Amino acid sequence: MGTQDTGQGMSAPDSDWIHAMLERYEKPLVRYAAQLLDGDIDLARDAVQDTFLRLCRxxxxxxxxxIAAWLYTVCRNRVFDMKRKESRVIALAEGESFERASTDPTPAHAAERRDNLSHINAALSLLPDNQREVVRLKFQSGLSYKEISDVTKLSVTNVGFLLHTALKTLRTQLKTELGLVPATADGATTHRRTL
Amino acid sequence: MSLDLNDPRLTAYALNELDPREREEMEKQIANDPAAQELVNDLCDTAAFLQLELGAEPSPELDATQKEAIRNGHVEVECEGLSVGRLGESPRRDTVPPYSARAESSESDAPVYADKDKIIPFPFVKYIAWACSAAAVVALFAGLSLPAMSGAMSKAKQLQLAQQRRDAESGYIAGSPQVAITTPSETKEDLRYAKRAQLEEMPPPPSPTELSASKSKTEVFMADASSVTSLNAPSPNAPSIPIPEVAAATAATPAQSNVRTESRLMASMDKRAPARGRIENRSMAFPLDPVRPSSPGNESYSAITENEFLTALDNPLSTFSIDVDTASYANVRRFIEQGQRPPADAVRIEEMVNYFPYNYAQPEGSDPFAANVEIADCPWDREHRLVRVGLKGREIAQNHRPASNLVFLIDVSGSMNEPAKLPLVKASLQLLVNKLTARDRIAIVVYAGSSGLVLRSTSITSANKAAVLETLDRLEAGGSTNGGEGIQLAYSVARENFIKGGTNRVILCTDGDFNVGVTSQGALVDLIKQEAKSGVFLSVFGFGSGNLKDSTMMNLADKGNGNYAYIDSLKEGRKVFVEQMSGTLVTIAKDVKIQIEFNPAKVGAYRLIGYEKRMLAKEDFNNDKKDAGEIGAGHTVTALYEVVPAGQPVKPAVDALKYQANPPVRSDVDERRSPSSDLLTLKIRYKQPDGATSKKLEFPIRDQGAKWESASGDFKFAASVAAFGMILRESQLRGDADYGLVLKLAREGKGEDEEGYRSEFIRLVKTAAEMGR
Structure with a gap:
């Protein structure tokens, strides 16, 4: 795929491609790894570095x-290796570590956003591990069902089931943030009053 | 037959993970199942919310040494290749083209990647590849026999070489931008979009009424077909990485070979932002401002002079245009939530009052709306009376909504690159798209330094829906703003796909940096008016902060027969595009004007609270040429008058006239002037959405002397919002209104508050009250 026989070019050194992949996936991968490692950014960075070094090879x-499924799979395996080998997982408080690592400019809505985020994170923390992970892979990393299945080695059906269960739970827990209310069909007025 | 709500296909459907056949089947089942429908809607919302919020979660990155290690891995590999090349006595690889040449090539329509062959002349590369191929193959086997970890680097090199050779043989290009930047699963789609965008038919020749500028527009559009494609290219979830950061990271790499490092940087910059680079280059051709920095000080509001008390004898008629805009409330809310007091001119009381839906009675006859009037004591001055005029537009059930032809005109200029801007635009519009059906059509036009059609008008069938959502998802910000071009293109697309008797509307989403470019503001307004006459209306949605050109946006929506709302959260997007979708899309009456004649026998003086920007001369009421506000399906419009009953002193008092007879004042009110005991007469004029002549409605209103305590909840709540607005504006006419009163009224009037808007208002007032301390 992607091969075009134009007869006038050739493969650029793959470093360009590696760079593009690094730019595209570095941050999401560190974030993903950190979540699996209970917020340990340093370990997460190591895992991601290893992942990219493997990509070079x-x-x-x-x-x-x-590529997305490949990177997440390798990264995930690396993380589980680490967890197994190094039982010393020093958990930083998640909020604190992320704050420190943030390079994003603080937008005007940072306060509200952090608020929403902390609610989401609170709700996510109540989910079983496997549900939490597929939710993050789906909504934070933007992987498809198939890619999530490749990464987690769960079946696509199972991924679908986990996401459905998780979304239904989150919908209830985030009702306020979402502004979800009992549906008033577009147009139906419940209460009438005449003068 | 109803669906099991535990069926995971519901989520798969909401997330567009079903194949078209399954999807269609699901759609059929859901259509007959309200419970499933509700769940799917909720799931869509939850998903959009998670995507927006989690996507914006700050992500840590690798530290510099780690990045360096990864990069170094590659530099070594390349140097290896280089040295083999040198052994072969070939020209060095440092033939980096001068910067100007590179800039030129990225301007051309050739794929940006083509300039690779300038960095490494093709015949030479082929030579290296052949020269080292034998060695590489040997090394490859050696590498494979080593334990995976220990031989890592050398294996990498070998693979690299082997790869180079193969690539050289096949003439393989490193990848078009789509291939390189997107995740593979989307690549096919990308190419399809790219093709589609390139094959896009040009808009037909502009109608004679169109401005002469349109010729240059069409040319720009054609020339830009490829950059439209590249706007599509970056994959949906990739946060685009700002250039300075990458530059810094690369600079931190030890200069293995200065020339190489530099060329790599240039190449990667070219690749990363093909669209941006182009647009900026291109925009040089227009007299554009550079991208403006976004700072709170850059917002602009036009001044409001508050309506004063007028005596009923001198000014018996009060005339104004209705207004269904709600932007001011959302904007005020943003300020307060940020701990800032909103500038007085950002507070438009009528927009604050009209932000909230009220349960006014529906129209019963053939008229598109009903009028509801309520009168009671004025809570901030118990000597006065407060009159509420409420209009209620006819509700239209979702399945009776006329077909829609919508053109999203989306600002993708650099300033939109903030979480509360473009990502919020996408999420909000996706909520809307999810509500549309096969009868509806959507097109997407983007504008920045230049403009282009990203999605031609497409009907929202179940098969297309996913593609439309994805196209939205793919938009990325970059470049400066040229709104004039985009709006002409958007109108021409809307006109091409005009649905007779349907909703034809351009939906502009911007942070307000609406740079008119080659067209003057006056010509733009003319264009919008012209198009509104031909049936294509314009709605304006403001996003983000720091750059909001409130007055321009309100003006454009006003002239375009549309509404203006400010969207600062997904919740707000949901209100505008889902809950009040019919109101947003379906106009049921246009040029709606209100004129009230006060009876001086009953009314000493009156003032209209708010609507300062909507006042009309009394003659305008019967002048059908005079434009006024529109009302959408289900919309409510509320206006409040504070009335000083006849016989009471009017504050501030006016000195008696010296050169003419003074009007009768206070106790000597002349009852004989009017035998009527009416307080006032309410007159309303409106036109059908496609009509040219207006119809008049008239309602005489009598004051029953109701006490404030017995007023309806809706009335109390509206009064509370108005009082809050007066406090924020530091109005001299606010009487006894203070935060305590605002809260009391709001609590009394809160009612069921199904949507939670009123509770939110109460929280907001509390925050403001604390700030005021």
Missing amino acids: EERTEVESR
């Missing part, structure tokens, strides 16, 4: 067509 044509 892969044949681009082998992985390019499934």
Whole structure:
């Protein structure tokens, strides 16, 4: 895929591609790894570094067509290796560590956003691990059902089930933030009063 | 037959994960199942919310040494290739084209990647590849036999070389921008979009009524077909990384080979932002302002001079245009939530009052709306009376909504690159798209330094819905703003797909940096008026902060027969695009004017609270040429008058006239002037949405002397909002109104508050009260 026989060019050094992938996936991967590692940013960085070093050793044509799933899978395996080997997982308080690492300019709505985020994170923390992970992979990393299935080794059906269950729970828990209310059909007025 | 709400296909449906056949089947089942429908709606909302909020969660990055290690891995690999090349006595690889040449090439329509062959002349590369191929193959086997970790680097090099050789043989190009930047699963789609955008038919020749500027517009649009495509290119969830950061990171890399580092940086910059680079270059051709920095000080509001008390004898008629805009409330809320007091001119009381839905009675006859009047003591001055005029537009059930032809005109200029801007635009519009059906059509036009059609008008069938949502998702910000071009293109698309008897509307989403470019503001307003006459209306949605050009946006929506709302959260997006969708899309009456004649026998003086920007001369009421406000399906419009009963002193008092007979004052009110015991007569004029002549309604109103305590909850709440507005404006006419009164009235009037808007108002007032201390 992606091969175009134009006869006038050739493969650029793959470093360009690696750079593009690094730019595209670095932050989301560190965030993902940190979540799996209970907020340990340093370990997460190591895992992501290892992931990209492994990418350097892969044949681009082998992985390019499934790069997102590949990166998340490798990163995830690396994280579980780490968890297994290093039982010393020093958990930083999640909020604190993320705050420190944030490079984003503080937008005007930072307060509200943080508020929403902390509600979401609180709600997520109540979910079982596997549900929380698929929710993050789906909504934070933007993976498809199939990609999530590749990464987590769960079946696509199972991914669908976990997401459905998780979303239904989150919908209830985030009712206020979402502004969800008992549906008033577009147009139906419940209460009438005449003068 | 109803669906099991535990069926995971409901979520898969909401997330567009079903294949078209399953999707269609699901759609059929859901259509007959209100419970499933409600759940799917909620799931869509929850998903959009999670995506927006989690997507904006700050992400830590690798530290500099780690990035360096990854990069170094590659530099070594490349140097290896280089040295092999040198052994072969070939020209060095430092033939980096001068900057100007590169800039030129990114201007051209050739794929940006094509300039790779300038960095590494093709025949030479082929030579290296062949020269080292034998060695590489040998090394490859050696590498494979080593334990995976220990031989890592050398294996990488070998693979690299092998790869180079293969690529050189096949003439493989490193990848078009789509291939390189998107995740593979989307690549096919990308190419399809790219093709589609390129094959897009040009808009037909402009109608004779159109401005002469349209010729240059069409040319710009054509020339930009490829940059439209590239706007599509970056994949949906990739936060685009700002250039300075990358530049810094690369600079931190030790200069293995200065020339190489530089060329790599240039190449990666070209690739990362093909669209941006182009747009900026192109925009040089227009007299544009550079992207403005976003700072709170850059917002503009036009001054409001508060309506004063007028005596009923001198000014018996009060005439104004209705207004269904709600932007001011959301904007005021933003200020207060940020701990700032809103500037007085940002507070338009009528927009604050009209932000809230009220349960006024529906129209019963053939008229599109009903009028409801209520009168009681004025809570901030018990000597006065407060009159509430409430209009209620006819509700239209979702399935009776006329078909819609919508053109989203989306600002993708650099200033939109903030979480509360473009990502919120996308999420909000996705909520709307989810509500549309196969009868409805959507097109997407973007504008920045130049403008282009990203999605041609597409009907929202179940098969297309996913593609439309994805296209929205893919939009990225970059470039400076040129609104004039975009709006002409949007109108021409809307006209091409005009649905007779339907909703034809351009929906402009911007942070207000609406740079008119080649067209003057006057010409733009003329264009919008012209189009509104031909049936294409304009709605304006403001996003974000720091750059809001409130007055321009209100003016454009006003001239375009549309509404103006400010969207600062997904919740607000949901209110405008989902809960009040019919009101937002379906206009049921236009040029709605109100004229009230006060009876001087009963009324000493009166003042209209708010609506300062909507006042009309008394002659305008019967002048059908005079434009006024529109009312949408289900909309409520509320106006409040504070009335000083006849016989009471009017504050501030006016000195008696010296050169003419003074009007009768205080106790000597002349009852003989009017035998009527009416307080006032309410007159309303409106036109059908496609009509040219107006119809008049007339309602004489008598004051029954009701006490404030017996007033309806809606009335109390509206009064509370008005009082809050007066306090924020530091109005001299606010009487006894203070935060305590505002809260008391709001609590009494809160009612069921199904949507929670009123509770939110109460919280907001408390915050403001604390700030005031």
